[in-house]
Amino acid sequence: MISITLTDIGVVAAALSLSAFYHFRTRRMQRLPPGPKGYPFIGNVFDMPESYSWKTFAKWGEQYGGIMSVTLLRQPFIIINDAAIAAEILDRRGYADRPTCEMGNLCGWDRVLSSARYGPRFREYRKLIAKEIGTRGGMEKFYSVEDHQGNMLLKRVLDDPSGFNAAIKNTVAAIVMQLTYGYTIKEDGNDPFVVQADKAMAEFSHIFRPGAFLIEVLPILKYVPSWFPGANFKRLVEKYSDSCDDMAEIPLAYVKEQMELGQAASSYAANRLSEAGDSDQRQFDIKWSAASFYGETTASVVTLYFLVAAKYPHIQARAQAEMDNVVGPHRLPTFGDRDALPYLDALCKELSRYLPVVPLAAPHRAMRDDVYGEFFIPEGSIVLPNVWKFLHDPAVYRDPFLFNPDRFLGSHAEPHPADMGLFGYGRRCIHLADVSVWICVAKAVAALAIAPAVDARGARIEVVADVTDGLLCHPVPFKCDVRARSERVRGLVGQATTGRELRETSEHHRSADRT
Numbered sequence: 001m002i003s004i005t006l007t008d009i010g011v012v013a014a015a016l017s018l019s020a021f022y023h024f025r026t027r028r029m030q031r032l033p034p035g036p037k038g039y040p041f042i043g044n045v046f047d048m049p050e051s052y053s054w055k056t057f058a059k060w061g062e063q064y065g066g067i068m069s070v071t072l073l074r075q076p077f078i079i080i081n082d083a084a085i086a087a088e089i090l091d092r093r094g095y096a097d098r099p100t101c102e103m104g105n106l107c108g109w110d111r112v113l114s115s116a117r118y119g120p121r122f123r124e125y126r127k128l129i130a131k132e133i134g135t136r137g138g139m140e141k142f143y144s145v146e147d148h149q150g151n152m153l154l155k156r157v158l159d160d161p162s163g164f165n166a167a168i169k170n171t172v173a174a175i176v177m178q179l180t181y182g183y184t185i186k187e188d189g190n191d192p193f194v195v196q197a198d199k200a201m202a203e204f205s206h207i208f209r210p211g212a213f214l215i216e217v218l219p220i221l222k223y224v225p226s227w228f229p230g231a232n233f234k235r236l237v238e239k240y241s242d243s244c245d246d247m248a249e250i251p252l253a254y255v256k257e258q259m260e261l262g263q264a265a266s267s268y269a270a271n272r273l274s275e276a277g278d279s280d281q282r283q284f285d286i287k288w289s290a291a292s293f294y295g296e297t298t299a300s301v302v303t304l305y306f307l308v309a310a311k312y313p314h315i316q317a318r319a320q321a322e323m324d325n326v327v328g329p330h331r332l333p334t335f336g337d338r339d340a341l342p343y344l345d346a347l348c349k350e351l352s353r354y355l356p357v358v359p360l361a362a363p364h365r366a367m368r369d370d371v372y373g374e375f376f377i378p379e380g381s382i383v384l385p386n387v388w389k390f391l392h393d394p395a396v397y398r399d400p401f402l403f404n405p406d407r408f409l410g411s412h413a414e415p416h417p418a419d420m421g422l423f424g425y426g427r428r429c430i431h432l433a434d435v436s437v438w439i440c441v442a443k444a445v446a447a448l449a450i451a452p453a454v455d456a457r458g459a460r461i462e463v464v465a466d467v468t469d470g471l472l473c474h475p476v477p478f479k480c481d482v483r484a485r486s487e488r489v490r491g492l493v494g495q496a497t498t499g500r501e502l503r504e505t506s507e508h509h510r511s512a513d514r515t
Helices: 006-029 053-064 083-092 102-107 120-133 136-159 161-181 192-207 219-223 232-260 268-275 280-291 297-311 313-326 335-340 342-354 431-447 487-514
Strands: 067-072 075-080 370-372 375-377 382-385 448-452 480-484
Touching (some): 075 083, 083 370, 102 192, 102 232, 120 268, 120 280, 136 161, 136 335, 136 431, 161 192, 161 232, 161 268, 161 431, 161 480, 192 232, 297 313, 297 342, 297 431, 297 480, 335 342, 342 431
Antiparallel strands (some): 370 375
């Protein structure tokens, strides 16, 4: 029998106390990366920018270096302004976890990939998505869908040139709906699936906007009843939760109905469901990984082409000259032309670099204590990669504020934006965005003449090259004059769209209305 005395207990207690003291002392001796000095307890609350935070972070980086920090109510935020440091910490050290968004969790957005914490579900989503579109070869089976919707973009724009923004948005929505659910959107009026998805994504942007809800600072508020003063967020949760659920459940129900009728088109959801078991977890993973496809970044990049074509006519002229030389006047471009259009490829890269629509990559969370150089990164730190700074670093990109596709051509080509954090860090599927942007821009270059709009006096209306503030940015509103390059082009667009469009719509929409 083992006998434990008071002396033994005292020795163990002293050892534990000494160990805790040295652990605390070691952590205190290790210092966070430098940054603006804050106040006790609240930290840098008053230093944080109210808008366009990436520009403020970049300015701070000039003073504090490529890795810096701020604290908000004792929560460390590590801001990275150097692409090499970001690659080391986020790629090679595997900071795969994401910070918790309390409001997002309450509304159910933690079920989609972009907001899920790292764990088995997160890994399963990535595996499911990668199986379908994880490689360029995997995307090839959807080229016909992408090509058709590229042609439909031209039809939508030429039918209503002043509504080019809506045409681009509907085209990208059509691509995602077709690839994800095999669903063809309505051309007349507002498509119910697209309206629902847009509504949910607008609420998503509101939910995840930094500082939008006090619950992110005081999580205990989630236990407050909805009638309590100041608990308006609880009423929003009820509304936003319904939108989140509908965005995932309604189109999946459509796919299941089509499968029962034997009429389901090849799509991510249909392909995964056809090989899935009946377990609730498997059905859950398919439903919410499918809902993870929808986003707005592709539409913003395509819209940027219209802005650039209006603002820099020499860029449009050079892209059109290459297109005319390779494709000619008797057809529209297809994916088979991509390798023969290097300037167009460079143009698409520069669109993503010049005005990145996700200027701050998705935040990551340190899963354990870490040290970078002389700096300490505590477990739980929120890591913010400033992609805008990476893509405008004069040490990497010559004249970074000049729109210049030539930077990606020749033997001394500058780095691809995808290698600078454009699509985030860790394992990621970038092929859908890459393919969708390329085909839409290629069709627009081939078929459209874009020029600055003029006012009532005939004076040119200047186009401002900038984006809105937010997690997901959009080009600031602008006007331009859009026309077909020729009547021959208009005829090609009609030939490429009318037949297939009429064949695909009727049954899809009858089934969707029933759903």
